[in-house]
Amino acid sequence: MINNLNSKRTVTVIEGDGVGPEITSLTIDLMRASGAMFDVELAEAGEVAFTKGIAGGVPQDTLDSVSRNKVVLKGPLATPIGEGGKSANVTLRKTFEMFANIRPARELPGIPSPFSGRGIDLVIIRENVEDLYAGIEHMQTPNVAQCLKLISRVGSARIAEAAFAFALSQGRSSVVVATKANIMKLTEGLFKSEFERIAKGYPNIESSHILIDNCAHQLVMKPEDFDVIVTTNMNGDILSDLASGLVGGLGFSPSANLGYEVAMFEAVHGTAPDIAGKNKANPTAMILSGVMLLRHIEEFTAADKLEQALLLTLEDGIHTFDVPGTGAVGTLEFSEAIKLRLGSLSSYPTKTHSPLAMKKLWPEDVDVTPPSRSKDGLDVLIETNEEAQVVAQKIQAALRDDNFRLTMISNRGTRVWPGAPSNATQVDHYRCRFLATKKSRWSDETVSRLLAQIGGVYRWMHIEKLESYHDKPQYSKAQGED
Numbered sequence: 001m002i003n004n005l006n007s008k009r010t011v012t013v014i015e016g017d018g019v020g021p022e023i024t025s026l027t028i029d030l031m032r033a034s035g036a037m038f039d040v041e042l043a044e045a046g047e048v049a050f051t052k053g054i055a056g057g058v059p060q061d062t063l064d065s066v067s068r069n070k071v072v073l074k075g076p077l078a079t080p081i082g083e084g085g086k087s088a089n090v091t092l093r094k095t096f097e098m099f100a101n102i103r104p105a106r107e108l109p110g111i112p113s114p115f116s117g118r119g120i121d122l123v124i125i126r127e128n129v130e131d132l133y134a135g136i137e138h139m140q141t142p143n144v145a146q147c148l149k150l151i152s153r154v155g156s157a158r159i160a161e162a163a164f165a166f167a168l169s170q171g172r173s174s175v176v177v178a179t180k181a182n183i184m185k186l187t188e189g190l191f192k193s194e195f196e197r198i199a200k201g202y203p204n205i206e207s208s209h210i211l212i213d214n215c216a217h218q219l220v221m222k223p224e225d226f227d228v229i230v231t232t233n234m235n236g237d238i239l240s241d242l243a244s245g246l247v248g249g250l251g252f253s254p255s256a257n258l259g260y261e262v263a264m265f266e267a268v269h270g271t272a273p274d275i276a277g278k279n280k281a282n283p284t285a286m287i288l289s290g291v292m293l294l295r296h297i298e299e300f301t302a303a304d305k306l307e308q309a310l311l312l313t314l315e316d317g318i319h320t321f322d323v324p325g326t327g328a329v330g331t332l333e334f335s336e337a338i339k340l341r342l343g344s345l346s347s348y349p350t351k352t353h354s355p356l357a358m359k360k361l362w363p364e365d366v367d368v369t370p371p372s373r374s375k376d377g378l379d380v381l382i383e384t385n386e387e388a389q390v391v392a393q394k395i396q397a398a399l400r401d402d403n404f405r406l407t408m409i410s411n412r413g414t415r416v417w418p419g420a421p422s423n424a425t426q427v428d429h430y431r432c433r434f435l436a437t438k439k440s441r442w443s444d445e446t447v448s449r450l451l452a453q454i455g456g457v458y459r460w461m462h463i464e465k466l467e468s469y470h471d472k473p474q475y476s477k478a479q480g481e482d
């Protein structure tokens with residue numbers, strides 16, 4: 001039972017499934033006991049919504065509560081496996097466009113990990129809307145699937161801005177962008193170049209780039225050297241779990257999901273159905289998420305007090321059963337031990353925090369108009385099991401005008417024509433590149449004619465227009481293409 005205080009601030013609380021209600025209610029209790037002033041509006045999502053037949057897992061009342069209060073503390077939500085409902089987490093994140101996922105990973109006292117004593121204290125900031133997670137997938141042939149990786153200028157600028165604003169709010173001194181821009185020069189490259197542009201507005205914060213694979217390596221070799229890492233959705237998904245592993249696992253990992261209107265705070269772990277209702281859950285991640293929430297609503301004193309009491313409890317050797325060693329207690333006893341220590345300091349200093357001032361960016365603030373654009377040609381993806389030489393001959397024979405010239409065929413990204421037959425394994429999916437013989441002859445009408453001619457010999461399933469901006473090609477070359 002949560003009593004309200006009629007304070008000016010109300011937080012929507014979704015207790016969630018499995019261990020959610022246990023760890024969420026004690027977190028609210030500790031936040032209040034630390035002196036924070038806020039009221040609570042309980043809202044439902046997850047299992048209870050799915051059993052009522054709400055496909056997105058989030059009832060309208062809950063969406064209304066989140067819209068009204070703009071700050072959410074959320075327990076884990078069960079996602080139905082197989083047919084039926086979608087993830088309630090994804091519904092919430094997408095509805096309120098929470099594009100920034102913030103995952104701190106900090107060494108905690110008394111929590112053993114292979115890196116204990118190294119002083120790890122880093123934050124991974126993951127773009128959380130775009131990239132491969134835009135969910136645009138197709139089976140292009142019965143044997144080849146495609147997932148579109150979409151990276152926008154505004155999405156990249158926003159997350160870079162969020163990373164620098166977050167670093168400033170925590171007094172952190174460096175932000176590194178982790179990408180695969182050496183291979184995906186256009187998508188990951190755009191993310192990197194927007195980061196570099198935004199970095200110029202933060203001259204007092206050190207900024208640099210690291211390739212994502214090297215970043216994973218360095219995170220294991222020298223994790224203490226990292227401060228803030230900002231990265232794309234897929235990279236961040238993997239790196240943030242890696243970072244949790246460095247400091248004791250998901251049970252200790254809090255997170256924040258930030259959008260321009262709504263901020264939602266939650267533990268990274270799931271519903272832990274195997275230990276639900278058994279007074280065994282570790283509430284640390286949830287309490288640390290509550291600390292992040294308190295800082296978000298500028299209850300800095302209460303946040304520091306709760307964080308220090310939690311750190312001191314762990315330093316005193318008190319922890320839940322998931323941590324090896326003596327001193328294990330139940331969830332409630334752990335929470336009581338924290339409460340007893342409110343007002344005392346651990347030997348782990350708390351940073352000075354200031355309000356998060358995230359500059360809002362919209363497409364009109366960042367989008368560019370190239371000084372000139374030209375249409376170079378067309379990539380046409382076709383389905384066939386025939387040899388590349390045969391494909392080239394048949395297509396060339398099918399072209400009945402000279403508006404386009406077949407210049408290259410690739411299979412899985414490697415050029416297979418012109419040139420000697422390739423030894424690489426080939427699949428029923430070719431990309432045929434056509435360049436306009438004269439750029440003036442490129443029009444939707446000539447493209448339609450070309451497609452009709454190709455369609456006479458092969459099934460095509462995808463086209464991509466090839467453009468240059470200011471004479472610079474805006475498309476990648478195939479491996480081996482000149």
Ligand code: NAI
Nearest residue numbers: 076077078079251268269270271272273274275281282322
């Ligand atoms: P899980 O994180 O719930 O459990 C994995 C293992 O970690 C289990 O052995 C569990 O007992 C343990 N564990 C997790 N949290 C713990 C805690 N606080 N204290 C002690 N032990 C803990 O992951 P799983 O089993 O893959 O997922 C269960 C459900 O949770 C699924 O329906 C999944 O979709 C959902 N889920 C929800 C998330 C969210 O709402 N943000 C995140 C991850 C999973």
